[in-house]
Every structure is written in structure tokens, then in C-alpha cells.
Amino acid sequence: MGAGPAGIEAAAALAASGCGVVVFEKNERPxxxxxxxxxxxxxxxxxxxxxxxxxxxxxxxNISLQxxxxxxxxxxxxxxxxxxxxxxxxxxxxxxxxTGYTTFNAKRKEELGYGIYPGVHTSxxxxxxxxxxxxxxxxxxxxxxxxxxxxxxxxxxxxxxxYCSKLCCVTAVKQAIEVKKLLPSVEAYVFYxxxxxxxxxxxxxxxxxxxxxxxxFVRGRISEAGGTFDGRVQIKxxxxxxxxxxxxxxxxxxxxxxxxxxxxxxxxxxxCDICGDYGFAQSLDPHLRDNLTPRQGLFVAxxxxxxxxxxxxxxxxxxxxxxxxxxADNK
Amino acid sequence: xxxxxxxxATTRSINLDSANLSKSAALQELVPSYRYCIGCGAxxxxxxxxxxxxxxxxxxxxxxxxGQYDGLxxxxxxxxxxxxxxxxxxRGVNTRALIINMRKLLEE
Ligand code: SF4
Ligand code: SF4
Ligand code: SF4
Numbered sequence: 088m089g090a091g092p093a094g095i096e097a098a099a100a101l102a103a104s105g106c107g108v109v110v111f112e113k114n115e116r117p118x119x120x121x122x123x124x125x126x127x128x129x130x131x132x133x134x135x136x137x138x139x140x141x142x143x144x145x146x147x148x149n150i151s152l153q154x155x156x157x158x159x160x161x162x163x164x165x166x167x168x169x170x171x172x173x174x175x176x177x178x179x180x181x182x183x184x185x186t187g188y189t190t191f192n193a194k195r196k197e198e199l200g201y202g203i204y205p206g207v208h209t210s211x212x213x214x215x216x217x218x219x220x221x222x223x224x225x226x227x228x229x230x231x232x233x234x235x236x237x238x239x240x241x242x243x244x245x246x247x248x249x250y251c252s253k254l255c256c257v258t259a260v261k262q263a264i265e266v267k268k269l270l271p272s273v274e275a276y277v278f279y280x281x282x283x284x285x286x287x288x289x290x291x292x293x294x295x296x297x298x299x300x301x302x303x304f305v306r307g308r309i310s311e312a313g314g315t316f317d318g319r320v321q322i323k324x325x326x327x328x329x330x331x332x333x334x335x336x337x338x339x340x341x342x343x344x345x346x347x348x349x350x351x352x353x354x355x356x357x358x359c360d361i362c363g364d365y366g367f368a369q370s371l372d373p374h375l376r377d378n379l380t381p382r383q384g385l386f387v388a389x390x391x392x393x394x395x396x397x398x399x400x401x402x403x404x405x406x407x408x409x410x411x412x413x414x415a416d417n418k
Numbered sequence: 419x420x421x422x423x424x425x426x427a428t429t430r431s432i433n434l435d436s437a438n439l440s441k442s443a444a445l446q447e448l449v450p451s452y453r454y455c456i457g458c459g460a461x462x463x464x465x466x467x468x469x470x471x472x473x474x475x476x477x478x479x480x481x482x483x484x485g486q487y488d489g490l491x492x493x494x495x496x497x498x499x500x501x502x503x504x505x506x507x508x509r510g511v512n513t514r515a516l517i518i519n520m521r522k523l524l525e526e
Pocket of ligand 3: 464468475501
């Protein structure tokens with residue numbers, strides 16, 4: 088279920104081992120969470136190239152891809168737990184939930200002015216602008232200043248999302264660099280509570296942003312944003328390292344929206360009784376049985392479990408395929 | 419005695435061995451959400467009093483948590499208890515309750 092990186096990688100690995108695989112995808116095209124990006128962190132590889140490589144894996148004769156198919160019903164095929172599963176009208180030995188994530192709806196943080204002031208955008212919208220090589224707010228022309236705000240809809244009691252979305256920190260650094268590449272004279276600021284550069288080469292990317300692109304980092308959470316008469320955005324924060332209030336005006340304010348469980352993840356994991364915290368699907372345990380669920384023949388992979396990068400999702404998809412094959416061997 | 423202009427200087431550092439943390443511990447009991455603060459500065463950024471005075475609610479409650487109570491009574495009197503800081507805190511710290519209880523504990 089789900090033709091994202093985890094689902095595709097698992098399907099490819101299973102097909103290569105001789106299994107027949109059906110991939111259900113609710114959208115008209117697979118990989119929508121990759122094809123809406125310009126380049127990927129940390130190496131600026133083109134998202135389209137990676138998407139094409141992943142898609143090519145689906146052209147195995149054992150794989151049937153059904154796009155535009157939003158699965159409505161998953162049930163066990165019989166009372167015997169080993170009887171397999173029925174998905175809509177078809178029967179399967181095993182089912183893999185790889186229904187992924189969605190991004191936080193920034194309108195829920197009203198004080199940040201998204202949908203109210205023209206200069207406030209989400210990181211996804213900025214990604215589109217970077218893809219189109221056209222960065223501007225809807226009123227002024229070329230921006231002179233751009234401000235990124237971390238942790239929008241993550242690590243926030245007020246939205247109910249206590250968790251960290253894991254990849255918005257490095258995404259902001261990546262986007263700030265991309266903006267500077269397109270418009271070298273832009274001043275770029277990143278407002279953060281903590282910068283989490285946990286992956287390989289992420290810390291180096293942060294350093295590159297400072298060293299080669301002059302991106303400035305301010306430790307403080309923006310408490311509110313307002314519009315100015317000329318269509319820009321005024322923000323308020325505390326420069327916590329100085330202990331002084333800070334105000335500034337920017338042409339663009341980019342909200343680094345976090346990851347939430349997708350509608351499909353919520354609905355299908357609830358249907359299968361494996362819905363865990365924040366509507367993410369829950370595996371048996373996070374260490375050694377992270378692709379298994381309490382239900383025989385039902386497996387989980389990728390960002391339907393928790394915020395995950397593309398790399399992690401691919402690895403997790405492959406590991407789910409292995410779990411499915413081992414379960415079949417033990418049957 | 420001629421001291422040649424020398425004095426014994428008091429240290430500027432916080433000494434957590436000798437600091438009196440009893441009030442801070444009491445505050446944690448009274449306002450349990452006090453423990454969750456991550457020092458993001460959203461409260462101090464939005465603070466109504468901070469736009470007119472040098473009041474910094476985040477610094478005040480950090481000083482309190484380290485047992486540095488000197489001067490805090492005067493600082494806290496700058497707050498007008500409007501409650502804006504509670505609305506923006508990402509950790510759900512009840513800063514307004516914190517202020518009221520800090521005042522009480524400092525008066526004791
Ligand atoms: S990755 Fe960074 S921006 Fe995203 S939620 Fe975590 S700390 Fe916040
Ligand atoms: S807004 Fe909340 S978490 Fe941030 S400094 Fe203030 S009390 Fe602490
Ligand atoms: S309650 Fe006090 S500290 Fe909080 S915003 Fe109002 S004046 Fe500032």
C-alpha cells in the first residue's frame with residue numbers, strides 16, 4: 088500500500104525474489120513526495136533523477152502498479168491468522184503498509200500569518216519556487232531578505248505534535264543554500280530552537296551554509312508574524328543568546344512545516360488496529376521488529392511509522408521485504 | 419593598612435554547589451510545566467512588557483531556576499500578567515502561573 092520510496096523499494100526486492108506484487112497508490116502518480124522537490128539534501132542530487140531511478144524499479148514483470156486506487160478495505164481472509172489478507176477484492180499472503188506522511192497545515196499556527204499575509208510561505212511552496220527558479224513573494228519583486236522558521240507544527244504542544252520531524256532542520260539549510268545560489272544578494276536567516284544535523288554530511292552542510300553562503304542563524308523561536316503595508320512580513324523573536332528582543336522585516340517568511348501521518352496512514356492503520364501515537368502506524372518494537380505488527384502477515388515500512396528521510400524509507404522498505412520473505416519461509 | 423587599591427572581587431559565575439535551589443524546587447511543585455522549558459524565547463519575544471521595558475521573562479525564570487533570586491522581585495513587577503506568553507509557548511509552560519508563584523515564593 089503506497090508507491091512511495093518504502094513501498095517501491097519493498098516491491099522491487101520482493102519481485103526480485105520471485106513474489107508477485109501489487110502496489111496500490113491512491114494518487115495518479117507514484118512518488119508525489121519526491122517529485123515536488125527540486126534537489127535532495129545533503130548532496131543536491133536532482134529529485135527527478137532519484138524519482139526516475141526508483142520508478143524504474145517498478146517495471147519488473149512481477150509487479151503490477153495500480154495508481155488512483157485508494158484502498159478502502161483491508162481484512163484478514165479468514166479466522167486463521169495465517170489465512171492471509173483481503174485488500175478490497177483481492178487476496179494476498181502479506182500486506183505492507185507504506186502509506187507515508189503528509190505535511191503540517193501551517194494555517195493551524197495562525198499567529199505566523201500563513202494564508203493571511205502574502206509573504207508567508209511553507210517550505211513546500213518555497214521548494215516549488217526553487218524548482219521553477221523563481222523566488223518572489225506575491226507583491227514585491229525579487230526578495231532582498233528571506234527568513235526561515237524551524238519547528239512549525241513539530242515540537243509544539245499547541246498543535247499536539249510533541250515529536251521532532253527530523254528533516255526540516257537540514258531542509259532549511261539546504262533551501263537557504265539553494266536560494267543563495269539563485270539570488271546571491273539575498274540575506275538569509277534561519278530562526279531555530281535547536282539545529283538537529285544528525286545525518287551524514289548534514290553538519291557539513293550547515294557549515295557550508297555559514298562559510299560559503301553567509302546564511303545567518305538566530306537562536307530563538309519567532310512568536311508572531313505580521314504584514315507590512317508594502318506586502319512584507321514583520322517578525323518578532325528573542326535573540327536568546329543575547330537575551331534581547333529582536334524584530335525584523337523580511338520579504339519572505341518560510342515556515343518549515345513538519346511531517347504528520349497521512350490520511351491514508353491514519354485510516355488504514357486504524358482499520359488494522361495498529362494506529363499508534365499521533366496517528367502513525369505502530370510496529371511491534373522499534374529495535375528488532377520494526378517492520379512487524381502484532382498481526383500476522385501485516386507489515387509496516389517508511390514514514391507511515393514516524394518522520395523519516397528518503398534514505399531511511401528506502402532502507403526500511405528493503406528491510407520490510409526481508410521481513411516478509413522470512414515470515415513466508417517460517418510459515 | 420594600605421591595600422594598594424586591591425579588593426576581593428566576588429565571582430560572577432553561578433555556583434550550583436552553593437546556590438539555594440529550594441525556591442526553584444518549590445516552584446516546580448507548584449507549576450509542574452516549569453520543567454519543560456527549552457529556552458526558545460517565544461515568551462520573551464511576544465511579551466507585552468518587554469516592548470516597553472527591559473523585562474525578559476525567559477531570563478527571569480532561568481535565573482530563578484538557578485537560584486539567582488537577587489533583583490527578581492523588581493523585575494517581576496514589570497509584568498502585567500496579560501498572559502500572551504502562555505499562548506505562544508511551544509512546550510505548554512504556564513508562564514503566567516510561573517510569574518504569580520515566583521512572586522509569592524520571593525515574598526516568603
Ligand atoms: S528537524 Fe529541526 S526544524 Fe524539524 S522539528 Fe526537528 S528540530 Fe524542529
Ligand atoms: S516560550 Fe516556553 S519553552 Fe520557550 S522560553 Fe518561554 S517558557 Fe520556555
Ligand atoms: S504575562 Fe507578563 S511575561 Fe507574559 S507576556 Fe504578559 S507581561 Fe509578558
